[in-house]
Structures are given as structure tokens and as C-alpha cells.
Amino acid sequence: MQSYYFFQHPTASHIYVQDQAQREQQADQEPEFIWIDCTREDVVNRPEAWQNEIFQQCQLRVNEYHLRDILNLEHPCAFDTLDDYDLLIFRKMITPDDQIVAGEQALEKHERVFGLATTPISFMLTPQVLITIREKGNKAIESYLQRIETLISRPIDEQNKPRKLATTPLDLALRLLNNMVDGYLDLRVPLTRRVEFWQQELLQGHRRFTKWHQLLQENMAFQQVENLCEEQIETLQELRDEIVDNYPHLKGKKRSEKQDIMLVRVDDLTSHIERIQKHTTRLRSAVQAAIDLHFSAVANQTNENMRILAIITAIFAPLTLLTGIYGMNFEFIPGLKSPTGFWLMLAIMLITTILLLYYFYRRHLVGRGEKSVIDMLAQQHGDQHMNLFWFMDYEPIKQTVKGTVKGTVKTMKEIEKLTKIK
Template sequence: MPETPNASAFRVFHVRPGGPAHELFELPTAPPDAGFFWIACTRNFLNEHLQHVQATLQAVTGQQLVDLHVSDLLNAQLPSHYDYTSQYDLLVFRRLAANGQQSSDSATAPADGEPPPPGPFKGTPTLRRIRTGAVGFVVFDPLLFSVHPDDCTVREAYAARLLALKTPVAGGVPGQPPAAEAPNSKLPQETRQRDLRAGPITAPRMPTSPADVMLRVVNLIVDGYLDLRRELSRQLDHWQVELLRPKARSINWTALLESRLALHQLDEICEDQRTAVQDWIDALEGWPTPDTSGGVRENELLRVRSRDVLEHIERVVHHVRRLEQSAETAVQMHFSLQSNRTNDIMRTLTALTAVFLPLNLIAGIFGMNFEFTPFVHLKEGFWWALSAMLLIALALILLFWRKRYLARTGQS
């Protein structure tokens, strides 16, 4: 192993109670004196330096990863799931790939090991974002070990948040004034002023355990799916407008089918996520009750945060299923409208045919080759016949109009 591996391949953070988090620039070789470590590496780094990583885990926690769990962490197409041993807990969670592109370590398959569809994706731009990559978390007592795709923005986003935290608990230390606002805060000026008018600012709470960090990162992943809902709704509304447009002539049915398949895939991803988080919550309920009141409170906060993550996933699942139903309803309404338009056309043509049938009958009668036919030899016979045909036609048109045989159904 090189002495100075790529800095983006792994990041190490030391989180201590009562103080801010610090980033280390090399893998630890001993358990922390206080607090815990968070080691976040890429999948390629774990694959290339597996022995060194196992040695680090042995030195810090006294335990190495099981071979099957190493395979799970290296598998980019693994669905979300939860597993555990007597020494650690393992959670694999799928996150949205950045910018709608497939993760660099899973470019050969979109999600859950399924091969990509042939040809370019013709769905809506938002549905192109439904490409996911697996993120693995291993929770020890003094350490959180996470494995991310090479282009994982979630790790960098939460690392920036973690390093920006300045207080260990919400609202500051009891008996001390609230912490001042960080000078590099990126909140808009009007937002900060509104918070000041509403009351004192509560500083973000420093994570208290490796499980707490894992849940916060998982919550950040789920927030990406929540942000996706509005764009999905807007673009599915566009499909509905196109399907229900009266003069729609060319519908890209291939794109619509691929979009519906993408929604179904998102539903399956969220179902796996919900099952994994529910299994984690069930395992959390079996943890022994701490002896101290602080430990009891930390466990309660973990349960609350876990249930919050589960509730966010359920909101995504509910929204995706509603979008699937809306798309299906729009397709059915489209074909129903097409059938109604066809019925209108056939009704109009039938009414017009009925108008001309008596006229054809009169013309056929006076076209017979008989020597003695009434009105044939009269000077005004042609005009009498033409007037009768016009009166019959007008009467039938008026009758059909009153019965709405020639009227269109109420469509815009």
C-alpha cells in the first residue's frame, strides 16, 4: 500500500464529546481516547487496500469484517438491506447517483444488478436521475466504517456539515449562553433574520455515536429522494397534459413506458430501503438498556431518528405509488378520449349519410328510364324536385342538430 493514498479515496474524522470534529489524514492505529472515529472510503479503495483496512479495524475495534460482509460492501449492485454480528451492524443503503448518471463503480448496471435498457433513455429528464449506487455502513462501538461510490456527493456533503458543527449539544452547554452563529454560515440573510425574530438559534447537535452519524447520512440520502418528488410530479403532470390534449397526434409511447418502468424501479428501491431501516429499528429495540441517563437518552434519540428516516421513506413510497396510479389513469383516460372522438366522427358521418339518403332516393327515382314519369316533362319539374330535396335535407339537418347527432362532446 502506498504511504500517501489519494486523499479523496478515504476520509477519517474524529468526533469527541464536548468539542468539534476533526479530520485526520491517515488511518488510525489505536482506539480513540474519547469519542469515536468515522472512516469513509470509496469502494475501489477498499478493494485495493482490504488488508490494511482490516488491520485498521482490528487495531481500533478488536474485530475484522466477515468475508461475506466484505463482499456485500464491494458489491455496487447490492439492494438495500440490514445484517449484523455480535460485534457490529451492517446497513447497505442505495442513494441517488449524482447528476442522474450512473455511479462510476456501477456503470455497467443501473440498480439492483439489472442490465441497462438498450439505446438512450427517452424518458423525462427527472426520471433519468433515478440511477442509484450502494453505500455501506458498518457500525462498531468506537468506529463507523462507511463505503461509498467514487463520485459520492453524500459523503462530502455530510462531512462539510460535520466539520461545521461547533457545539456538542443543541442549544449549547447547559448554563452557558447559546453559541453564536458561525461566520461562514451559508443561510440567506432573510432566513437568519427571521430565525432571530422567532427566538434564539438552536445550534445543530453534534453526533453522539457512530450509529448517530450513520442515521444522519442515511437521512441525507433519503432527502435526495424527497427532493425528487416535486420534479417527478411536475414532469408526470406534463405527461398527463400531453395525453389529454385533444389535438395530440404523436405520443412518445416508448418514453412513457420507460418512465413508468423507472417509477416502478424507484418503488422497489424504496421498498428495500424501508425493509432495511425497519430491520435496523427492530435490532435497535434489542440493544441493552444503558446504565446512565445520558445513555438512555442517546438510545431514545437513535430510535426517534430511525423512525424519522422510516417515515421519510414511506412518504417517498406513497408518492411514487400515487404517481404510478396517476400515469396509469392518464393512459386510460387518453384511450377513452380517443374512443369518444372516434364515436363523434362516426356519429357525424352517419348523420350526414342519413341526410343524403333521401336525396339519393329522389335522384334515383327521376333518373329511371320510363317514358311516362311524373314531372319529367314539366317546365318547372327540375326546380320542384330540387326544392323538395333542399327542404328534406334542411329538415333532417335540423332534426339531427336538435338530437345532438352533429354536435361535438364537451372537449376543449
């Protein structure tokens, strides 16, 4: 557990931060707010002692049910409000940049669903205190802690020059959430490359695809990311509703931080998560499209093989008929005693084969198969040129057209007469 104290500069209008040792040196000044960062090791093994430490430091009593939610490693994203504080539980996807201990040496076992693991981060918000409970090795929060440590080593007047510090616990919580969500955006490139790999595996034609189990796991992992994004969006929406309905309670009475700024930051977080959700949806659609193309290619290849086998069967059917006829055990068969009968039969069989091949070629059944599809759609006939006005030669239509023309001429003449009368 480590604490950071955020103070208002005595002469300027910006915020500066100090650690516990620096805080003891200037105990007379009241901080704007306190950030207490805790790891799960501080809470899991000693929950009652941790509660007492939090109460001694910031006079905040943690609800027992909320403590159970904090200790639950698989608790979903949630937001709850009490009179004393607000609790936000936000699940973060464990990325390769995180150094969270896993395996047998881990304090708690993470449940991996389809190869992906997530970890909860709890935020307890009051107008004066922000308490975070996270796992050790969380890259997003530890990188922000390193930035805070760097600022602490600088003089007070130079802490706010590169970037302004947070002014309220809510502002700091939103910045920490922004660091975590921005890390998700970096996953788009490796996920896209992974989908490209599966597309190449599915659409290759030199070997049979057998990795269906792994592909199913990948597809369900994308579904898990979509579900996680949906939970995060719903939780942020509840936080946004709380900001709209009860913002003075969150920021405190002394501070003048505008509500619109907090709403913009929440909306920005939501839009980033929605981008990840839409990108994951597109990747799932790309995988599904590759699967459909794979099965279409397999079906097309099967149809091509059946077409070739059908052509072979059609060619050899007359030959089988001839050999079957002259293989019958009759005593008198025409040409049976002829010395040229064998060669004559071979010539007939060869001519039959050539004629059948020529017929199939003219019907575009031998060679390029797409021509046969085009020809079947075109429905070739002897006369390829069709008269678009063939229906005008139909006798009832002719009489109708003539009557219509005469009626039109008669009507025009009547109109002219009426016009002249007027």
C-alpha cells in the first residue's frame, strides 16, 4: 500500500503531488485529495487489517459486501453507490505488457476462457479519497505510478509543466481508466495479423485444413472480447449517470471542476471501447467470411471432381455397351469370324470416344468449367440474335395498336375543333 497526496499550490493555480514522507514534513497543510494504491496481496491475506488501515488513514469504512466483491477475482464489471463512497469494478484484459504472476506461483488463479484472461481493478471514490485495488504487475497503473514518482522528485513549481495533474479523485480515476483502455488499441494490429493467418490457412489449396478446434477457440475469444467491451460500456454508462445526477457529491463542494469535462472524458473512454468492440466484430466477420469461402471452395472442388467423373462415365458407357454386346456367348455373332472384326470394333470405339469428347467440348463440359456455367445461364440456341420487337408481329397486338393510333388521331382532331370554337 502506498499513498500520494495532491495539494493546491499556494501561489499558482495548479496541483502538485507528494508522497508519505514529504507529507509528514508539512503536516499543517490540508491536501486536496489522497490516492491510496493497494495490491490484492494487501487485501486478500488480511482483509480486516486492511479495513482498519484504510479507516485510520482516510476515515472511510468499507462495506462488507463491497469487500467481498473486491476479493472476488472473477467479479464482473460493476458500479455501485453508497452515501460514503462509490465503488467501480472494471475488468482489464491481461495483455503481454502486463507482468501479472500466473501459474502455480500466482496468489490466485485466473480463469482463462478460450485463451484470454482478465483481472479486476476496483476504484473507491469519495470527494477526498481515491482507493485503487489492483494486482501487482498491472502495466497501466504501474506506468502511471512511475510518472507520479518522477514528478515527486521535481520541485513543486515544475510538476505541472509537462502535463496537468488530476484535480479530483474522479479525474484521477478516469485517467487511470484511459491508460488501460488505450492499451487495448494496441491489440488491434496483432489481432488483425492473427486473422490474416487464419484466412491464409483456410484459403490455401495445397493441403487439407485440420485446425478447426483452434479456429473455434479463436472465434470464441473474439466473442469474449466483445462481451467484455459490452460490460465495460454499461459500467461507464452507470458512472456517467452518477456524474449527471450527483456530480457535487463526487467532486466536493470546494472544487470548481466543470461537469462537462468529466462527461467528455467518460464519453471518450466509451468511444475507445466501442472502437475495440467494432474492430473485434469486423475480425469475427472476416473469419466467418473466410470459413464460408473455404467451404465454398471445397464444394466447388467436389462439384468439379464429380463433373470429371461424370464425363468419364459418359465416355466409357458406349464402350462398355459395345464390349458387353460382343462378349455375349452366342454361337453366331456378325463379324465374329472376320479377321478384321477386332480392328473394326476398335475403330468404332475410338470414333465414338472422339465424337463424345467433341460434343462435350462444344457444350463446354470439357476444359474450363466456368464457360459451361455461362452457357447454361445464357441458354444458347441456334439463333443468338433476338428481335426485341417480336411481339409487334402478334396479330391481336397489331389490331390493338392500330385501333389506339386511330383513336388518338380522332381525339386530336376533336381537340383542334374545340380550340377553334373557343
